Amino acid sequence: MRCRGLTLIELLVALLLVGVALGALVALWPLGFSMTRRSQDIGVGYNVARQEIERAKNMGFLILPEATWTTAYDGLGNPTASESPHFTATTSVETIPDADGEVHSRCLRVLHVEVDERDVSGPVFESTTYLARGGI
């Protein structure tokens, strides 16, 4: 019995379909890569934020300055001195005035941390918490 080969048309159509499929696959790689990287950034981001919150709390409620400061972190969430760090954590402390408009040691303080990634617009993570004298 003699087997007959594929026709040229069959081959071209098949190659076209496979090409379209592979093209779609390749086109989705950046999306998948981007999502994976974003996931990783979020994961590191909230740990960086937690570090900043704990660091602020460890300064002590009375000593903690009324200020905004930034800290640089690498892609793994380690502090770095790099001028172009992977992550930048911006921490701010603000005291809510009392009913008379005064700020003092018995007021509530707001601690806000925002973590930004170098190549992404908008924060990868941000969190706000309250601090009080004698609090946790």
Added chain:
Amino acid sequence: MRHRNPARGGMALVLALVGIVIVSTLLAGALMLSVSHMSLSSTNSSYANALNLAEAGVNWEFWKISTDVTSADNSPATLELPPGSGRSFEVHVEAYPDGGAWTTLGPFWVISTGTVDGVSRTVRVVARGYGLAGLYALFGIDELNVGGNATINGAIGTNGIVTVNGDPTLNGNFIYCGDGAGGETVTPVPPGEVMYTPLPESFPTVNELANERAYEKYDVETTLGVDFFATSDGGAPYNDNASITDTYGNPINIMNYRVNNQTFLQAETDQQETIVVDGVTVPNPLYGKRTIVLGPGDYYFESFDVMGNNGIRIDDSAGVVNVWLGAAGAIGSADIIDGGSMFFTSHESSRFHLYQGSKRTLRLTGTMDIYGSIYAYNGPDSSGDYYGTIDILGDGNIWGSVIGYDVNKTTGSATINFPSSGGTGPGGTGPGPAPGEPIFFFGFDQGWEELNAL
């Protein structure tokens, strides 16, 4: 003649379609992995944020109760943080350890749930009030004048201006609190150091402490402040003045809330040569004086002069003695405690508190040992001003804390020692201030735990 095999026709397309299905499946799997990874990160992010919010709720409750002890949330209170963000915490308090409503000033649970994007976490801590212990030996809220040959053993601070005269010995940290603190340079003895804090220190006023005490002792919510102790519930006064006796148990009538020579003339001369202090028999320094006795309780006076052949025995071996001086904002001659005219049957500094709620200067003169804290900070008056002046002019020893709006230690060689060995302040293991002790704020005690953790 050539024939096509129908079974073989279109095989390439079939193979291509099979290949596409396989590739699509792999693609879909990879995308699902990315999406699920993203979703996991997002959930973890919310999970972390929910914890921060839960802790925010705990701290918010501490702040709220410290501001007004009657405002504790025995029912859950919910707050968005930041407002309008959809992120929130729900917090309430329960009595510790039995649960139920927290209506006393004892230990309590704070239970707070933070919720972010449907993810909730709940934390629970044990909290309590904190008193003077562990705070300052000496604090001048508006003005601090340290002089003579005084020795201060403990932290010293001010929100205002420091003036140093003479050669005081400062064995503790000196803390400038807030931007308004300044004045002369001080040099604590190492390891004491000069410190700066960004916020001015805030103390409750005598009125606020009196309101808190009214709630604690009489279950009365009042805004009368120190003047509350001059009122009554029908015929029963909100003070313990009627329990004052001489050393023989004879009642002493405190006329018009004034403690002066007329008061002491009602008392028999104290003929006890010895007296028991913390279980130890010692010579009675008030021997031969007309002595009145203040046992555990809250006393209210509108003038207070103890000097010469008159004496007061603070019988605080069995409980806390609080002396409230009013009326709030009243002016007049100084209230004077002269050397050797007060004697304490306990050397536990947390057992005695002298609160000056009026504008009269509280003046300590001569040589004596005071085991307790002296507090003169009240207001605001009708002009919105705060007040309270303490002058320490003698050579005595104060085993406690001295806190006033204006504190002047200008002459003599008095020693202020604080905290005492019996303190139960922050970091201590005690149950917190005993009933009757002032509470300056409420905060974390022990036992951070997450409920229903994953």
